[in-house]
Amino acid sequence: MTEPISTDLAGTVQAREWYHTIDLAPGITTPGWFDLRDVAGRLPWPPVHGARCLDVGTFDGFWAFEMERLGASEVVAIDILDPRQWDWPANARQAVMDELGRRKGQGEGFEVARAALGSSVKRLEMNVYDLDPEAVGLFDVVYLGSILLHLRDPVQALDRVRSVCRGYVLSVDTFDVPLSVLHPRRPVASLDGIGRPWWWRANLAGIRRMIEASGMTVMARRRTLMPPGAGQPKLPIRVSMLRHAAGRNALMCSRVGDPHVATLARVSPPS
16 A cells, blocks of 8 residues: 655645756655756766765765765755855846845755654755865765856865765766867867856866866766756747757756766875
8 A cells, every 4th residue: 555645745836947857755846947867877976885974965865865865874955045145247137136045045045854754864054165175074075066057266166076085076067068069079168157157167177177177087978968847848849949059958857958077086095
């Protein structure tokens, strides 16, 4: 006999927007913007069982809960709940800040999911730039998901991640497909910085160079797509959208998925 679905939980899930698709209980799944459930099994994971793990930029917590499910001994998740503390360009409009802040909320999705799953993940409100071993200790595995794009200084962030890691960093981030085709070996990136916290979209060589420049050794790479979830509308195909890169990228993300590269890196031991 299956357990009855909690009407309170079902109502709470449907009452808010979700970034992650998470199975919370039999018959209750969050309608996330992305559905990463199948992606999780295809990543080049380092040993997680028994490890102390960190999830950077946790949002609704999918990856933190996944590491817990994989047997981590402890999982800490960090995020910035106040949108004013994000890396905004100077030309950002208040209306855009308010809208993105509304979608993020105050981290309620994480709390709902943690309670429903009976999770022991500990969340800290902390900027990746502020990571310090004296404040959070050292971790065996650090997961860094879809965040480099949103940082003004991604290499500095990777440097701070390295400072709190004694083992492996798994970075899963978007990359620029056309630049990867045009420049397969040369590290290059396109710069946005127009009105929203979207900054550097690097090619595959650029992602690798960022990681290596921060003092880590790349062990494995795997390209994947971040599939759209039930909460992401499928955009209609219009000629106007096909005329520019942003429109083509939006169409691809909503219909096929957002191209990402998963990079497993080992933190170099101190010399």
